[in-house]
Every structure is written in C-alpha cells, then in structure tokens.
Amino acid sequence: MDLAYTEAEEEFRGRLREWLAAVLPGLPPKPSPDDWPARRAYDTAWQRMLYDAGYAGLHWPADAGGRGATPTQHLIFLEETEKAGAPYVGANFVGLLHAGPTIAAEGTAEQRARWLPPVLRGDEIWCQGFSEPDAGSDLAALRTRAVRDGDDYVVSGQKIWTSHAEVADWCELLVRTDPGAPKHRGISWLAMPMDAPGITVRPLRTLAGSTEFAEVFLDEVRVPVRNRVGAENDGWRVTMVTLSFERGTAFVGEVVACRRTLDALAAEARRNGRWDDAVLRRRLGRLNAEFRALWRLTQWNVGESERTGGVPGIGGSVFKLRYSGVRQELYEAAAEVLGAEGAFDLDREWALDRLSSLSYTIAAGTSQIQRNIVAERILGLPKGR
Amino acid sequence: MDFQLSDDQRALRSGMRDLLGAVFDRDRMRAAVERGGGVDRGLWRELGAAGLFALRLPEEAGGVGLGLPEAVLLFEEAGRALLPGPLVATHLAAGLVKGAAEGEAVVAVAEGAGRPVADLGDADAVLVAGGAEVLTGEALEAFAAGAVPVRSMDPLTPLHRVEGRWAGAGASEGRSAGAGASEAYPGALRREGALLTAAEQLGSATRTTEMAVQHAGAREQFGSLIGSFQAVKHLCADMLARTEPARSALYAAALTGDPVEIAAAKLLADEAAVRNARDCLQIHGGMGFTWEADVHLHLKRAWLRAARWLTAAEAEEILAADLGPVRPLYSGSAAGG
Ligand SMILES: Cc1cc2nc3c(=O)[nH]c(=O)nc-3n(C[C@H](O)[C@H](O)[C@H](O)COP(=O)(O)OP(=O)(O)OC[C@H]3O[C@@H](n4cnc5c(N)ncnc54)[C@H](O)[C@@H]3O)c2cc1C
Numbered sequence: 275m276d277l278a279y280t281e282a283e284e285e286f287r288g289r290l291r292e293w294l295a296a297v298l299p300g301l302p303p304k305p306s307p308d309d310w311p312a313r314r315a316y317d318t319a320w321q322r323m324l325y326d327a328g329y330a331g332l333h334w335p336a337d338a339g340g341r342g343a344t345p346t347q348h349l350i351f352l353e354e355t356e357k358a359g360a361p362y363v364g365a366n367f368v369g370l371l372h373a374g375p376t377i378a379a380e381g382t383a384e385q386r387a388r389w390l391p392p393v394l395r396g397d398e399i400w401c402q403g404f405s406e407p408d409a410g411s412d413l414a415a416l417r418t419r420a421v422r423d424g425d426d427y428v429v430s431g432q433k434i435w436t437s438h439a440e441v442a443d444w445c446e447l448l449v450r451t452d453p454g455a456p457k458h459r460g461i462s463w464l465a466m467p468m469d470a471p472g473i474t475v476r477p478l479r480t481l482a483g484s485t486e487f488a489e490v491f492l493d494e495v496r497v498p499v500r501n502r503v504g505a506e507n508d509g510w511r512v513t514m515v516t517l518s519f520e521r522g523t524a525f526v527g528e529v530v531a532c533r534r535t536l537d538a539l540a541a542e543a544r545r546n547g548r549w550d551d552a553v554l555r556r557r558l559g560r561l562n563a564e565f566r567a568l569w570r571l572t573q574w575n576v577g578e579s580e581r582t583g584g585v586p587g588i589g590g591s592v593f594k595l596r597y598s599g600v601r602q603e604l605y606e607a608a609a610e611v612l613g614a615e616g617a618f619d620l621d622r623e624w625a626l627d628r629l630s631s632l633s634y635t636i637a638a639g640t641s642q643i644q645r646n647i648v649a650e651r652i653l654g655l656p657k658g659r
Numbered sequence: 660m661d662f663q664l665s666d667d668q669r670a671l672r673s674g675m676r677d678l679l680g681a682v683f684d685r686d687r688m689r690a691a692v693e694r695g696g697g698v699d700r701g702l703w704r705e706l707g708a709a710g711l712f713a714l715r716l717p718e719e720a721g722g723v724g725l726g727l728p729e730a731v732l733l734f735e736e737a738g739r740a741l742l743p744g745p746l747v748a749t750h751l752a753a754g755l756v757k758g759a760a761e762g763e764a765v766v767a768v769a770e771g772a773g774r775p776v777a778d779l780g781d782a783d784a785v786l787v788a789g790g791a792e793v794l795t796g797e798a799l800e801a802f803a804a805g806a807v808p809v810r811s812m813d814p815l816t817p818l819h820r821v822e823g824r825w826a827g828a829g830a831s832e833g834r835s836a837g838a839g840a841s842e843a844y845p846g847a848l849r850r851e852g853a854l855l856t857a858a859e860q861l862g863s864a865t866r867t868t869e870m871a872v873q874h875a876g877a878r879e880q881f882g883s884l885i886g887s888f889q890a891v892k893h894l895c896a897d898m899l900a901r902t903e904p905a906r907s908a909l910y911a912a913a914l915t916g917d918p919v920e921i922a923a924a925k926l927l928a929d930e931a932a933v934r935n936a937r938d939c940l941q942i943h944g945g946m947g948f949t950w951e952a953d954v955h956l957h958l959k960r961a962w963l964r965a966a967r968w969l970t971a972a973e974a975e976e977i978l979a980a981d982l983g984p985v986r987p988l989y990s991g992s993a994a995g996g
Contacts, residue, residue, distance in 0.1 A: 276661045277914050346660050540983030559979030563923035570907035577662035596900045645896035653872050658887025
C-alpha cells in the first residue's frame with residue numbers, strides 16, 4: 275500500500291504543469307453560461323489545444339487514437355488541470371468521457387475511424403439521448419422506435435434532459451428495435467447525426483435559469499444502419515458499458531474543485547467574521563474530512579482499476595452516492611458563510627453553483643438508484659421492490 | 660502509485676483474523692461479557708506473542724519492525740472481533756513500559772480532564788497521554804486511589820473516573836516529560852492513539868454492515884426476505900457508503916501520519932462505527948434490542964471510542980484550522996493534502 279507516485283508519473287505531472295503554466299494565461303475569458311455557441315467554441319478550442327499538445331484522450335486506448343495512459347496518469351491529468359484552473363471538459367463531456375470510450379470498446383474499425391478522431395481534435399461534440407419522458411430511472415422502459423427501412427432505421431419518439439443538445443453534432447441514441455421483445459432485449463445503440471431532417475431541439479430552462487439541457491423530438495429521422503454500435507437488440511449491454519464510463523472517473527476533477535471552494539469559503543469566513551461561529555467553523559472542518567476522504571477513495575478506486583486492467587468498476591456508485599450529497603452540503607455551508615446578502619446574489623458564483631449542485635443527486639442515476647446498485651450488486655442483497 | 664493492500668498486508672490481516680477466530684471466538688467474547696470485561700492475561704500474552712504490541716518496534720529491539728499501515732490492519736481486526744482490553748495503550752507503550760511489547764504488562768491510558776480511564780483495574784502501568792508520563796508502582800497506586808469505578812455502559816470495558824490531583828492530567832500537554840519519553844512523544848501518542856482507535860472503529864463498522872446484510876438476507880416478512888425491501892436495502896447501502904470513504908481516509912492517514920488526515924480518519928470512522936451499529940440494530944428489529952444480539956456491544960464500544968483520543972469537536976477544529984487561505988491542496992508527493 276503506497277501513495278507515492280512513481281518517477282515516471284511525477285515526470286508526467288511536471289511536464290503537464292509546465293505546459294499548463296505556459297498556455298493558460300493566454301486563454302480568452304470564459305463565455306457566459308447562457309451563450310451555448312460561445313461555450314461550444316471555447317470548449318472545443320481547449321480540446322484542440324490538448325490535442326496539439328498530445329494530451330487528448332489520454333486514457334483512451336492507443337489504437338483508438340488515445341495515449342493509452344494508465345488510470346493513475348489520467349488521475350494526475352484531471353487533478354492538475356483542475357488545480358491549475360484549466361477549462362472544464364464542458365461540451366466535450368459526452369464525447370470524451372462516455373460516447374467515445376464506448377465506441378472504442380464496442381465499435382467496428384470503421385466506426386472508430388469515423389467518430390473518434392473528431393472527438394479528440396475537438397471538431398465534433400456529442401450528446402446523450404438516453405432519457406425519455408417515461409423512461410428515466412427505468413431507462414429500459416424507453417419507447418423511441420427505430421424501424422428498419424433498407425439501409426436506414428427510421429426513428430420516431432422523444433428524448434428529454436439531453437444536455438448540450440443545442441450544439442451537438444452527434445447523439446448517442448437508445449432506440450427500441452424490437453417492440454415485441456422483453457424490455458431489456460429489444461434496444462439498440464445508434465450514433466445519430468444531429469443535423470438529420472426530422473430532429474427538433476427545444477431547450478428547457480433549468481431552475482438555475484440557464485438552458486443546460488433540452489427536449490429532442492424525433493420525427494421519422496433516418497439513421498443509417500451502419501451507425502449502430504453493437505449488434506441489433508444488444509443495445510442494453512452496450513449501454514451498461516457507457517454508464518460504467520460515465521460513473522467512472524467523471525467526478526475526479528470536481529472533488530479537487532470542491533476542496534478549493536472549501537478553502538475559499540474558509541478564507542471568506544475569516545474575513546467576514548463568521549469564522550468565530552464555532553458551529554459553522556466545525557461544519558467546514560467536517561467538510562474538509564469528507565473531501566479528503568473522497569479524494570483518497572478516488573485514489574483507492576484508481577489503484578484497484580490499475581490492478582484489474584483499467585475498467586471502471588461499480589465502486590463508482592459508492593463514490594457517486596457519497597459525493598453528490600456532500601457537494602450539496604458544501605453549498606449549504608457556503609450560504610451560511612455568505613449570509614443573507616451574498617447567498618442570494620446570482621452574480622456571485624456561489625449562488626449559481628449552489629443551484630446546480632441540486633442536480634448531482636439526480637443526474638447520471640439518482641441516489642436511490644445508486645443505493646439499489648450498491649445494495650444489490652456490491653452487497654448482494656436480493657432484488658425486489 | 661499503488662494505493663491497494665500488498666499481498667503481505669493481506670496475509671497479515673487474514674492471519675490476525677484467523678488468530679482471533681481461534682483465541683477469541685464468539686463464545687469467549689460472550690463469556691467475557693458475562694465476566695464484565697477485564698483483561699485475560701493468557702490472551703494478552705498470546706496477542707503479545709503474535710506481535711500485536713511489538714509490531715512497530717525495530718527488529719533489533721525485539722519487535723516486528725512494521726509500520727502504522729500494518730498496525731492499522733491489525734487493529735481493524737481487533738475492532739471487528741470486539742476484542743477488549745487497553746490494546747491501543749499497550750501497543751503505544753511497547754518499548755516504553757517493560758513487558759508491554761511481549762504482552763506481559765497491561766498498560767492503560769489516562770487521556771486527561773473529564774475522560775474516564777479504561778481497564779485501570781488490570782493495569783500494570785498508566786500512560787498519562789498529555790504529559791507523556793508513565794505511572795507505575797507508588798505513583799500508580801496514588802493514581803488508582805483517586806479513581807472511582809464507574810458502572811460502564813460497555814460491558815467489555817471497565818471504566819474509572821479520576822478525581823483529585825490527577826483529574827486534570829493531560830491538560831498540560833507536552834510539559835512534563837516523564838520516564839523514557841522523548842520531547843515529541845505527547846503529540847505522537849495522541850495522533851497514533853486516535854489513528855489506531857479509528858482502525859478499531861472501521862473494523863466494527865465493517866462488521867456491523869456484514870451483520871446487517873446477513874440478517875437482511877435471511878429474515879422473511881410479508882413472504883419476502885426483508886433485504887428485498889428498498890427501505891432496508893438503502894440503509895445497508897448507506898452503511899457501505901460511510902465505511903468505504905472512512906477506510907480510504909484511514910489507510911491514507913496511516914501512510915502519511917499527517918495530523919489533519921488522522922483527524923479526518925477518526926471523525927469519519929467514528930461516524931461510520933456509531934451510525935452503522937445503529938442501522939444494524941434497526942435492521943435486526945426486536946432482536947436487535949436484546950442482550951443476546953451482539954450489535955449493542957458494537958454500538959456501546961463505538962460510542963466509547965468516539966469519545967476517546969480525539970472527539971468529533973476536536974477533530975473538526977483541527978480540520979477547520981487546516982482550511983483557507985487558498986493554497987496548494989493535493990500535493991503531488993506521497994504526503995498529499
Ligand atoms: C442536469 C441534468 C442533466 C442530465 N443530462 C442528461 C443527458 O444528457 N442525457 C440523458 O439521457 N439524461 C440526462 N439526464 C437525465 C437523468 O439521467 C435522469 O433525470 C435521471 O436518471 C432520473 O430520471 P427521471 O428524471 O425520469 O426521474 P424518475 O426516474 O421519475 O425519478 C423520480 C424520483 O423517483 C425515484 N425513483 C425512481 N425509480 C426508483 C426506484 N426503483 N427506487 C427508488 N426510487 C426510485 C428517483 O430516485 C427520484 O427521486 C440529466 C438530468 C439532469 C438533472
């Protein structure tokens with residue numbers, strides 16, 4: 275048991291730090307959260323810089339255009355970029371963190387050649403069309419239908435909560451290809467071009483006031499059969515691969531960011547006198563323990579995936595369950611520190627972050643669903659209702 | 660980085676589990692409960708022979724030459740098995756009190772003002788945590804004369820309340836350096852005491868999770884196993900979500916020895932031990948409220964340990980003092996945060 279990084283890992287960290295120090299000061303200011311085209315441009319420009327410097331798709335396998343880095347190197351990458359205040363993956367999230375890895379793992383050579391390089395270069399971005407109005411936690415209840423017509427599927431139905439749909443080029447889309455089969459059996463995983471005729475994207479306003487996600491209406495959209503990843507009706511298995519990537523290391527950078535936020539909060543409390551309130555001060559101390567433990571748990575999980583060959587395991591569910599709750603507690607404490615004056619001012623980053631933290635126990639599988647997964651798949655309790 | 664147990668560490672842990680299974684199985688544990696705790700000298704020597712107390716003494720000094728991470732693994736097993744006696748204090752006294760390393764001597768600890776002393780009746784020596792003094796002979800007798808037995812909530816841990824001139828012992832941290840204690844000892848004593856106690860808490864939290872899952876997978880109501888009811892399932896999932904971050908924090912603290920990390924580990928392990936025991940009790944229903952079920956023994960000990968070495972309030976203050984102004988957080992090197 276060892277927390278020391280190897281010489282090669284430290285060298286990698288050193289080079290990355292130098293590069294970040296050299297390029298970050300020259301970046302343009304971050305666009306407004308409501309300006310999606312500007313956000314897309316900003317995020318993809320950053321991805322291009324990573325690509326040119328050899329840091330794109332670090333954790334992807336080399337034969338998918340990635341660098342084949344170890345989970346530890348990927349951890350270092352996420353840690354250092356966050357620490358340095360580098361741009362967040364943003365609009366590249368789905369492509370880089372789950373659609374891309376899914377295609378790398380399950381796609382044909384042709385599919386990999388078509389879709390992976392543009393993700394790495396920042397030329398194309400992806401969105402995730404899984405959820406439907408009547409299929410959220412019960413994802414396998416999805417109804418969007420795809421009917422074979424020659425070399426195409428003709429797709430009709432509706433998706434919802436599709437993040438980045440407004441500016442995405444591609445959508446990882448789940449469709450029902452065999453309506454007669456049991457619900458987990460008749461599903462397929464398609465790559466749908468977002469500019470195909472028949473697609474209507476209607477932005478939804480979130481409680482934070484922004485348009486983070488959208489409804490996507492599909493009216494006889496033609497998607498070539500060759501865009502199917504995995505076998506027809508075997509999409510549920512492919513979906514599980516996607517979800518394991520989604521819950522894998524997606525939150526690592528955020529733990530580092532939360533700890534930085536906590537430090538800034540303590541500094542603010544010391545400045546505005548709230549630090550003298552022992553109850554509040556101790557609450558911040560407790561959050562320090564939580565974020566330290568989550569960081570160590572991340573290192574533990576990475577140690578495990580390094581030993582088992584790099585596939586993120588279901589340990590991610592334990593992490594996600596705890597992290598999503600603690601993150602919300604952080605912003606509750608922030609509101610206490612800021613007091614009535616600061617806590618409600620939407621021009622302050624805190625207030626917006628407090629609002630967006632509310633999504634963490636819902637998106638990517640609710641806390642209740644994570645508990646089911648932990649209880650049934652890790653602890654081995656019987657399935658039931 | 661390889662933050663996973665090594666093969667040797669796994670072997671050490673399973674060796675300890677086997678040993679405890681042989682010398683302190685459930686029958687013996689329950690017999691100890693009926694006796695009202697107290698140290699079994701034979702068992703103490705066996706633990707000594709197995710290296711529990713001498714684990715961190717250098718081999719030249721007759722020790723095993725291992726470190727805090729290994730000690731943590733052994734104390735985790737002790738916590739799991741509800742092993743009684745002043746294990747942590749005796750371990751800390753190895754090399755300081757004659758016979759402690761071998762399990763010949765039983766060493767208790769006085770942590771300071773307002774804290775009861777455990778296992779004083781059996782003690783051959785008392786460590787005074789705050790002042791790094793060791794009391795033996797007449798000093799021990801004088802100390803014991805000022806101690807009043809308490810009817811202990813935990814049937815495996817006899818307690819004394821200390822009165823008179825010793826009542827505030829420990830308050831003057833680091834001032835009087837007693838027999839054989841180095842300057843740095845008082846701080847290290849408290850840190851390591853907290854860390855090893857946290858390890859016992861983690862073992863207990865792991866065990867009560869197992870007990871809950873076992874019961875939930877065996878007991879039927881409404882024609883189903885209660886573990887298939889989501890309300891029960893979610894209690895179990897939360898137990899694991901408390902235990903695993905505490906485990907990572909504890910192992911990391913054992914590697915770095917960093918006081919802030921130790922505070923985090925103690926805080927989270929205390930919470931995991933106490934709350935998991937409570938949830939385990941709930942899942943056992945009426946049976947959970949009986950003397951016969953072991954769960955109350957875990958809960959009582961967890962409460963007791965949470966009040967020892969480093970309380971939640973003290974840990975939170977240490978962790979708060981570590982926060983802001985903004986500065987580098989997770990350093991790249993082993994020491995981390
Ligand atoms: C910010 C944000 C971004 C998102 N982005 C995307 C995206 O890009 N693409 C995409 O496809 N989806 C996305 N989602 C959707 C997200 O995955 C779903 O919201 C989530 O899975 C929950 O589904 P639901 O909203 O239908 O809630 P429901 O499933 O209706 O759940 C409602 C409540 O019932 C509880 N519940 C449901 N089933 C059970 C059960 N079996 N046991 C116990 N409790 C249960 C839930 O925990 C919840 O509390 C996003 C969501 C958010 C908030």
